[in-house]
Each structure stands twice: as structure tokens, then as C-alpha cells.
Amino acid sequence: MAAAVSDILRMTFSLLLLMLLTFCMKSIKLEAQAGLLASDEAEALREIATQVGKMDWNNKVDPCSNETSWVTPTSSQRPMFDNKVVCNCSFPGGVCHIVAMYISSLNSPFFPPF
Structure with missing residues (x-):
């Protein structure tokens, strides 16, 4: 039972981290157009x-x-x-x-x- 809870927490943490990284990447705009x-x-x-x-x-x-x-x-x-x-x-x-x-x-x- 403790292993299942640990796996669920690890997966939840991984998903939250992935969502945070995705959000940060979308908020940073790098444009390669000439000035x-x-x-x-x-x-x-x-x-x-x-x-x-x-x-x-x-x-x-x-x-x-x-x-x-x-x-x-x-x-x-x-x-x-x-x-x-x-x-x-x-x-x-x-x-x-x-x-x-x-x-x-x-x-x-x-x-x-x-």
C-alpha cells in the first residue's frame, strides 16, 4: 500500500513539474525575426x-x-x-x-x- 501511494505521489509530482515547465516555455517568447x-x-x-x-x-x-x-x-x-x-x-x-x-x-x- 505504501509503495502504491509513493508511486502516485511521484507521478503527480512529475505531471505537475511537466505542466510547470510547459507553462514557463510558453511564457518565454524568443523571436528570430530581424529588427x-x-x-x-x-x-x-x-x-x-x-x-x-x-x-x-x-x-x-x-x-x-x-x-x-x-x-x-x-x-x-x-x-x-x-x-x-x-x-x-x-x-x-x-x-x-x-x-x-x-x-x-x-x-x-x-x-x-x-
Whole structure:
């Protein structure tokens, strides 16, 4: 009889612990979505694009979203062509900041061809 009561208590404790863990896991939300670029940095990017004649950046899409107009895929045919904006989105409040920007091989008087 004592063994049966002990088994019931152990099972009840296990179920309560499982329910508590499930509740805690649901209350913690980890979101892997990209944050948004700070507005002053977005404005600076628009100005840079205007100054250097960069027409293929989509200013309607956040640069930190990794949308393809902001990151040129690596190509063996054009290995020296590098066009990307690198963001750090680990700042509080879902704000991203540009940590690096690469612009090269543009048909622009500002950049020499490779």
C-alpha cells in the first residue's frame, strides 16, 4: 500500500513539474525575426545611394531584412563585386545598426572598376 501511494505521489509530482515547465516555455517568447534599422541610419543609406548612383537598393524594404537588393550573392564570375549592408540586430527594443557596408565595382565615377 505504501509503495502504491509513493508511486502516485511521484507521478503527480512529475505531471505537475511537466505542466510547470510547459507553462514557463510558453511564457518565454524568443523571436528570430530581424529588427528594424534605426531611422537616421536608413536616411543616411538613402543619401549614400543617391550620391553614388546606387539604383538597385530597395528603400521600401529594411536593409537588415537580408532582402536580395541589399545583399548581392557571391559569384565566381564577378568575385570582386561586393555589395552588402551588414546589420547587428542585438540591440534592445528590436533596433538594428549598420556595422559594415560594402559597395564596390559600381558603374559610378566614385568607384574605380576592378
